[in-house]
Amino acid sequence: MSEPWWHGATIYQIYPRSFSDSNGDGIGDLPGITAHLDYIASLGVDAIWISPFFKSPQADYGYDVSDYLDIDPQFGTLPDFDRLIERAHALGLRILVDLVWAHTSDQHEWFAQSRSSRNNPKANWYVWADAKADGTPPTNWQSVFGGPAWTWDARRGQYYMHNFLSAQPQLNGHSAEVQDALLAIARFWLDRGVDGFRLDALNYMMHDPALTDNPAAPEDGRRRSRPHDFQRHLFNQSHPDIPIFLERVRQLLERYGDRFAVAEVGGADTDREMKLFTAGKNRLQSAYGFDFFYARQLTPSGVRSVLEKWPDDPETGWPSWAFENHDVPRALSRWTEQEHFSEFARLKTLLLTSLRGNIFIYNGEELGLPHSDLAFEDLRDPEAIANWPLTLSRDGARTPMPWQADAPNLGFSAARPWLPACPGHRHLSVETQERASDSLLAFTRSALAVRRASAALRWGRIEFIDTAAPLLAFERRHQDERLLCLFNLGPDTQQASLAEMAHEHLLTTGATEGSQLGPFAGLIARL
Incomplete structure (x- = not known):
């Protein structure tokens, strides 16, 4: 390939x-x-x-x-x-x-130096900001793990930013x-x-x-x-x-x-x-x-x-x-x-x-x-x-x-x-x-193994086919290779006339027979 x-x-x-x-x-x-x-x-x-x-x-x-x-x-x-x-x-x-x-x-040597003063060589390597006039954080930003995205550091007399834990200071x-x-x-x-x-x-x-x-x-x-x-x-x-x-x-x-x-x-x-x-x-x-x-x-x-x-x-x-x-x-x-x-x-x-x-x-x-x-x-x-x-x-x-x-x-x-x-x-x-x-x-x-052997699956276009839920259908195409990918995402057997288009099943799961797809069944087949 x-x-x-x-x-x-x-x-x-x-x-x-x-x-x-x-x-x-x-x-x-x-x-x-x-x-x-x-x-x-x-x-x-x-x-x-x-x-x-x-x-x-x-x-x-x-x-x-x-x-x-x-x-x-x-x-x-x-x-x-x-x-x-x-x-x-x-x-x-x-x-x-x-x-x-x-x-x-916050244990990285970069941060240890950055927090030591406002004028050291790495002072600007992290995101630091002054408190608001009332001492609260510079912005309303919130961290992913809960609480403000700012922690006060007395050494610099500033807040440092962290989108996650306070132990994970934000690089600039x-x-x-x-x-x-x-x-x-x-x-x-x-x-x-x-x-x-x-x-x-x-x-x-x-x-x-x-x-x-x-x-x-x-x-x-x-x-x-x-x-x-x-x-x-x-x-x-x-x-x-x-x-x-x-x-x-x-x-x-x-x-x-x-x-x-x-x-x-x-x-x-x-x-x-x-x-x-x-x-x-x-x-x-x-x-x-x-x-x-x-x-x-x-x-x-x-x-x-x-x-x-x-x-x-x-x-x-x-x-x-x-x-x-x-x-x-x-x-x-x-x-x-x-x-x-x-x-x-x-x-x-x-x-x-x-x-x-x-x-x-x-x-x-x-x-x-x-x-x-x-x-x-x-x-x-x-x-x-x-x-x-x-x-x-x-x-x-x-x-x-x-x-x-x-x-x-x-x-x-x-x-x-x-x-x-x-x-x-x-x-x-x-x-x-x-x-x-x-x-x-x-x-x-x-x-x-099927994916690895198929140029259509690895690189090809994807074209969706209109179907009623819970059916999902699309083609994968690359040059002369055309594959049908058909799935029943529901727990009940579904009629799927598209299945009859397939002439060589590369891989199936669940019950697939004729135009019927069993519960949570699917197939990849050549067209």
Whole structure:
């Protein structure tokens, strides 16, 4: 295939704390990942994205970096990472690392210097502002994790900004010196052999220097559990200079050949920002938003409205899609009832495989893991603890990977894990599913093999066909290859005359016979 490796790629996300513990301390690590690279390669993915493993106080479990150029000891060492890269490349797997450029830890040496005075060399590397005349914060901005996005620092006699935890001070992305430092970090990892980056919370990288208050958000029917939910986030994030900086990022990537970067774009304006970040050939290759993470149900109209925003034309960038990651509840628990988990997991896998764009699979998604229900005393996620009980918690998507049904802690670790292994995941373990030819794991491998072999699925156009809910139908086309992708997203059998157009089924799930699609059934077929 003549396209770049990342175009239409399948990328497997690993949350390292929860993947595999090699040294018995209850925390997953880099050698644990290396030990399971053959398993990951067997899935048929193109690349692995590893969530942060840099030195960190772990206030937000790695997304508060204190040293971008070293490994946190609980995850291993730089030589451990080098061995991971070497083995992954030998297996044909690319490695993406997760760079957090919107903020650092408050333990980073940059911040220690920045807060020491108003005139030190790094005084402007973070976002500082004077109090209002009455001593209150400079703006009404609210942090994602609750409370004002400003914390008073007596050393400087100013407030510093943080969109997330107060332990995650906001970098001043407008600063040319900060930008140079961030690009130097990227060079360090590119020189070490990584194949690219996932850029965390990228639209939070720059704020409005005029410090304009955010307006109130209109009611939209969603539950508001945090002050953050009451605002439109127009000025604490999403500054129009971010795409300009991304042109510098792309220039750096081009110097290393076939390297790749994808942006995470959260919030209410993801479609516009994703397109800005990927416009033309001088910015990032791809971006993904939270469209499917925010969706309360998986519906034909919802899928169509999201995908049709990304037409196949030279002016529109290339999207990426995910149904799950470490920040949201597992999709099965969001989108269906427990009685339908098994068939819905197959349908969801088949649908993700057929989407135009890159696709992400979160570790354990290939096993059909539901969200873990944790007791309050087991929670570690600061957002979940702060907003209990009005949250499903990110921790429930971060419980240990179930490797062996009968091993202690499901084979994740010989010691007590940092989060408890979920008893409900026992029957879904890798070991159990490897022994069953009809398992979701086997189906996932088949689905990814079909995608990998099809130019239409990897790169082709997508054209939706009008159908009545709960049916979803579209064609994927590339040159002479035409595929029908047809899905019943409901629990009852549906008549679908389109199914009779297919003359060769590449992959099906559920009962499909003639023009009938059984509950949560789907197919990919040649036309």
